[in-house]
Amino acid sequence: FGPKLLAGISLLLTAGPTREAIDPVRYISNHSSGKMGFSLASAAAEMGAEVTLVAGPVNLATPANVSRIDVESAQEMLDAVLPEVEKNQIFIACAAVADYRIADVAESKIKKSAEQMQLALVRNPDILASVASHPKRPFTVGFAAETNNVEQYAKGKLERKKLDMIAANDVSNSNIGFNSDNNALSVFWHDGVTHLPAVDKQTLAKQLLTLIAEKVRTK
Ligand code: C5P
DSSP, X not given: OOTTTTTTOEEEEEESBOOEEEETTEEEOOOOOSHHHHHHHHHXXXXXXXXXXEEOSOSOOOOTTEEEEEOOSHHHHHHHHGGGGGGOSEEEEOOBOOSEEESSOOSSOOOOOSSOOOOOXXXXXXXXXXXXXXXXXXXXXXXXXXXXXXHHHHHHHHHHTTOSEEEEEETTOTTSSTTSSEEEEEEEETTEEEEEXXXXXXXXXXXXXXXXHHXXXXX
């Protein structure tokens, strides 16, 4: 990998899950470990980029030379990302943002009584789509974790969210993706595709960033 392919380029990333409060002691979330996003942040810094990493709650050390902003909920993630958009030439949305949040977060701990209870949920903002529709949008890359019809869904997201590139992984294969140290990606852009076979997330991060660097330069 060329030594400093991203020198002079600023890159903004989201990583990890989000946590949506139910009450002061409970939340809904997902199994995202943040490893792919943190690998990308670390590799981008090694490749010379100035990196800002907006991270949901994860158990990972901040990579060297990366400035990190910690958030919990999707709304907090959006609020942290928006002021950074104009300062960055590349945005990569790696976070597994909760699609829904609790409509009314209880102010005190919910006590158990009835045999069944219902929680009303409302849609969260789409951080990636918000960045992609920003007037001064960076080169915008999304991720798609799919269990079936990977290519069809990924290409659909590329168009619908108006992205420059989308990296899709098949999460039905438990050897790769989510909590695993390895991953494989199919990367789509408007007039091309490439498949990055299963490898450790650090190597994969460098391969994806090399591809992004090429596209940013020829944009
Ligand atoms: O539509 P879907 O959630 O599958 O899209 C996944 C991509 O969109 C990922 O890049 C993810 O980080 C991003 N996303 C987001 N905000 C959301 C939902 C998804 O940034 N609320």
